[in-house]
Amino acid sequence: MAHAFDCLVAGGGHVGITTALAMKRADPRMRVALVDPTPATGGAVDGRASAIAAAGRRLFEHLGAWSAMAEAAQPIRDMVITDSRLDDAIRPVFLTFGGTLDGGEPFAHMIDNAAMVAALLAAARAAGVEILMPERVVGFTDEGSAVAVELGSGRTVRTGLLVAADGARSCLRDLAGIGTVHTERGRSGIVLTVVHERPHEGRAWEHFLPAGPFAILPLTDDAEGRHRSSLVWTEASETAARLVEGDAFTLLAELERRFGRELGTVAPLGRARAFPLGLTLARDWVKPRFALVGDAAHAIPPVAGQGLNIGLRDAAVLAEVVVDARRLGLDPGRIDVLETYARRRRFDAVEMGATSEILDRLFAIDLPPIRALRDVGLGLVDRMGALKNRFVREAAGIVGDVPRSMRGERP
DSSP: OOOSBSEEEEOOSHHHHHHHHHHHHHOTTSOEEEEOSSOSSSOOOOSOEEEEEHHHHHHHHHTTOHHHHGGGEEEOOEEEEEEOOTTOSOOOEEEEEEOBOGGGOBSEEEEEHHHHHHHHHHHHHHHTOEEEOSOOEEEEEEOSSSEEEEETTSOEEEESOEEEOOOTTOHHHHHTTOOEEEEEEEEEEEEEEEEESSOOTTEEEEEEETTEEEEEEEOOOOTTOOEEEEEEEEEEHHHHHHHHHSOHHHHHHHHHHHHOSTTOSEEEEEEEEEEEEEEEEESOSEETTEEEOGGGTEEOOTTSSOHHHHHHHHHHHHHHHHHHHHHTTOOTTSHHHHHHHHHHHHHHHHHHHHHHHHHHHHHHOOOHHHHHHHHHHHHHHHTOHHHHHHHHHHHHTOSSSOOGGGTTOOO
């Protein structure tokens, strides 16, 4: 029986839409579908924003989605890192990074999630991806030459490849029988957009506090001309729940203690949300005719701010591997083809997860000797231009096994 689709992607978030779009743009003859239980309206407006590395921006440009989101994208022009206790009167700066690559390209942009998802969804629809929303995958069966996918509407469709992009608590990963390695430290990330008195000038701040990092990430001004930033604020889960569920006065008081004075007075814009933090890594990334991408394969704490960007690289590499196999006349759903994708991506995700975990634990230590050594190390890095440049290129996603579409080349 003929397949309805060559590839069906389950999950309509950033990485899922990017995966479907990358497949279709790389080979317009592919029959690609995107399934998600939310309506196809561009995603829910939840007030969150994401950092997109330079490699991710290049991918979006290649896929024809960047122009629609560029106006909402705030370049990060530099980054400042401090290490202090919460009540320290002065937060000394130990490390700064210039935010541009060769040619003046910003190493990252901050973009509201709603604007990003809307642009990606519009590009996917224009490219010919079949949008099955609202719809959900409730089961699937490997039939050898295809996967029979059962949808919530009662319909069954067949696809040559099923891609799970349904998040850290992936139902498809569970249905495929793929286990995970998970670490939980009892902490949550508070996500909040704020307005502030003075312009941020494209500067990002990362304050390492004993409870966890407090990141201030620049956003574009809103329609009323107010200066905005996105916060990622780590606290013990009990504290985070108390802050987001409590009264506005307490939240503002605690926010002001951490925010600093550089940007003047500050006020929340919208409500704060808390998300549990932990490291989750899938034990397997692929099975015959089945692949994981994004948080379904790796959910990484936000210390390095790279979780979404690793997922975008998953999407680009998987599309590259699948299209290369098709050009050679191979079945891209074969396990040996999909293992090529897994080999190219697994080490990067594990390395980033381990780095995030180590940094998280290191900066949580409040013992004076450890703090002194840590700060000396940061100061030394700040004086080593070549090493700092390497870190900037790493953060930009342009080091290592960079897929062709992230280098601005045709896959």
